[in-house]
Amino acid sequence: MRVISEKHTRPDLLNDPISPTLKKMTIPMIFGLVSLMMFNIVDTFFISLLGTEPLAAVSFTFPVTFMVISLAIGLGIGTSAVIAKALGSHKVNEARFDASISLLVAVILVLILSFFGYVFIDPIFTLLGAGENVLPLIHQYMNVWFLGSVCLITPMIGNSVLRASGDTKTPSFVMGGAGLINAICDPILIFGFGPIPALGIEGAAISSVIAWSVAVVVILYILLKKRLLSLKAGKQTVIGSISKILKIGLPAAGANMLTPVAMAVMTALVAHHGPEAVAAFGVGSKIESIASLLVLALSMTLPPFISQNFGASKLSRVKDAYTGTLKFVMVWQFIIYILLIASAGVLSQLFGKEQAVIDVIKLFIYTIPLSYGLQGVIILSNSSFNALHKPMNALFLSIIRLFIFYLPFAYIGNELAGLLGLFIGAAVGNLFTALVAYKWFMKELETLSNQSLQECSH
Structure with a gap:
């Protein structure tokens, strides 16, 4: 009975129909991503009630926390790719060992990174521009955050192990549960309740660590129950397993870290048009994250x-x-664009208080979202390269996108036609990168198919 129920909850990625399988995997991930977004929104909301300085202090922490999270995302990508390929090749024991090693590696790397972050808090945040009035608040938040960061990364890697096996429902519930715990603890610890004193910004960090800690216990219990962890090496070696994971994980982490760098450059370009333009661009970025939600979910399920199909040499199913998925994303994102155009007036009035801001939000909506389908092609091609164990291709694609097409075209557009040219240039950059x-991806698939045919002929 246990085997039957497991089969029903987890799709067979090697044999089930492609479209229904991806749909079954993606819908729970959308729920999980929404929960994750709510996690951040709830934190920001409650901290904003403390005043401008605590909110500014937390804003200063974003680049640093993003470095740790980028490492976790990269290691998660490497873990998922390695384990899924092993499962597709029916090497179950190898997959279990790799899963265990990936958790240990992630914990060690984050401990090292967080240790240095903890020791050098003052120099790091002074370099980022934090003043003496904000540094004590940053200490209150980051001291706790660094100490609890291991509890953040463990569920992220554990969820990657589950997704590699085809289970996307459980990770979504884990993320949703953590978000709910954080939402309950935030007001209690920040503002105090009964015998619990008001801890302010430190309470927000403790709340997050409590939520992550519960997620650690839950995810480890699930992984052990599903027998997805084992330290029995067999023919595997620890060094070999670490090498496989880092070979994909480190370039993936690097690619993730490029995005905020590029966004900082874009913000600097937009800043030449005044603070209203920067405010509107910030709103546009939030609209983008919501409009691209399905693409982000597919980038975790595809x-x-x-x-798995690569491991099973079923390259026709990969293609x-x-x-x-690309055809679906292009159609879906075009529908999203039409909806954004239809609601441009409402959205701009909702987020913009000044006419100058409202005008730029509308300008953003009319231009850049037209290329969201193309951006989806880029994101999914990038994640698919990692899935084929071609991490350097994925990293170079990110570099090509951001520093050869997206930013240069935006800069040229800005020089030729101001803010409108900047937005159009960014959209055209997405077209060329897509x-x-x-x-590039289709050529790689063709090469792999030819290699597979040659191996069969021998």
């Missing part, structure tokens, strides 16, 4: 599907899943 990404 790779395990590709990796069909990749091309089918063409490169698609052609």
